[in-house]
Amino acid sequence: MGSHGKREYCNDAHKQAYYRQQVQRDQQEEIDRLKAQVTDQARQIAQFKVQAEDQQQEIEEFRSTIAYLKEQVNMEYRYLKDDRERGLISYLKRRELRTPLIERMLSDKQLPARGSHQMYETYLRYYHVALTEEEMIQFKDLWKLMMLERSRDDF
Numbered sequence: 001m002g003s004h005g006k007r008e009y010c011n012d013a014h015k016q017a018y019y020r021q022q023v024q025r026d027q028q029e030e031i032d033r034l035k036a037q038v039t040d041q042a043r044q045i046a047q048f049k050v051q052a053e054d055q056q057q058e059i060e061e062f063r064s065t066i067a068y069l070k071e072q073v074n075m076e077y078r079y080l081k082d083d084r085e086r087g088l089i090s091y092l093k094r095r096e097l098r099t100p101l102i103e104r105m106l107s108d109k110q111l112p113a114r115g116s117h118q119m120y121e122t123y124l125r126y127y128h129v130a131l132t133e134e135e136m137i138q139f140k141d142l143w144k145l146m147m148l149e150r151s152r153d154d155f
Contacts, residue, residue, distance in 0.1 A: 079144055082117055089113045091146045101131070101138050117143045 009015035089111065092102050105111055111123065117140075124131045124139055131139065 075144055075148075078147060079117065079140065082143075082147060085114045085116055085119075086143075086146060086150070087114050088120060088143070088146065091149075092142070099138070101135050102142070105139075 007015075007018070009018065089106065090113065092106055095102065105124075110127075112119070115123075120143070121136070121139070125136060
């Protein structure tokens, strides 16, 4: 190489061979760069796939939770709108599970055999039995169970 910065070759064949080596080296570097890029993109795709699967599972869990909450809201709505007189005492007598609350209610001879849940709530909260808040929640759950079982019997 001279002082002018140009490469000097002994003949055109060497010059052509050097050029081919450079082109081949450049092409190999480009191939290596593209392979690395494809590998990186494949890794990102795999990560996105795992992320999408996780999100799909989360979505299914949310859907399940939403369906459950809709059922709960529907039951609360039905409970609040229910003004039918029902035979609570006969329902409690048929139940296999006897809780202290059920025993107290069955032993109360003044508790009406039939009535709406509002009538029972008023009676249980303020009159003879005087239930605690926790027991009132248990009563409401019992009433909802009775509604569910009766609605199943209607079909």
